[in-house]
Amino acid sequence: MKIDLKKLSAPQASVPFSEVIDLHEETLYGAKPFQSPVQCSGVVSRESGVLRLKGTIKTIYSTACARCLKPLDILLTAEVDTVLSDEPGAEEEDDLFVLTGDSVDTSEVLVPALILQVQMTYLCREDCKGICPHCGVDRNEVDCDCESKQIDLRFAALRALLDPNGDGRN
Numbered sequence: 001m002k003i004d005l006k007k008l009s010a011p012q013a014s015v016p017f018s019e020v021i022d023l024h025e026e027t028l029y030g031a032k033p034f035q036s037p038v039q040c041s042g043v044v045s046r047e048s049g050v051l052r053l054k055g056t057i058k059t060i061y062s063t064a065c066a067r068c069l070k071p072l073d074i075l076l077t078a079e080v081d082t083v084l085s086d087e088p089g090a091e092e093e094d095d096l097f098v099l100t101g102d103s104v105d106t107s108e109v110l111v112p113a114l115i116l117q118v119q120m121t122y123l124c125r126e127d128c129k130g131i132c133p134h135c136g137v138d139r140n141e142v143d144c145d146c147e148s149k150q151i152d153l154r155f156a157a158l159r160a161l162l163d164p165n166g167d168g169r170n
Helices: 088-092 106-115 153-162
Strands: 002-004 014-021 038-047 050-064 071-085 096-098 103-105
Touching (some): 038 106, 050 106
Antiparallel strands (some): 014 038, 050 071
């Protein structure tokens, strides 16, 4: 939502905003995780001669568990409190957004803050056992004995020495 900053010429003036942003085409880590609407709300105000944008952005981030690949929906929320400046040399400051005209697009400030909240990986639960790399079963649901059956080929000759039958099977 574009807000005309000329409306904020009076001291202590403010313009509230609330909008829904569509990010379903946004690609992140090779997927399109923003399939739910993105809710934004806040206020742009003039405080002590300084323009300030305070807002909240939230949505559901659709991803998969990094271990077992079960689908996950994560609630993402970001809070923004930034000063709006029209000085081009001020880009290096942290809590500052540089304006390019007489208006501010709130999504240009809020969406990057939301994307910064995304983690590289998510787990369905902290003790997720994941998928067996040999048979492919979900170890959270089924116990497989693949680990006990697997023999590193580099040690197969040593196992034959320990085997009383000499055929590689105990």
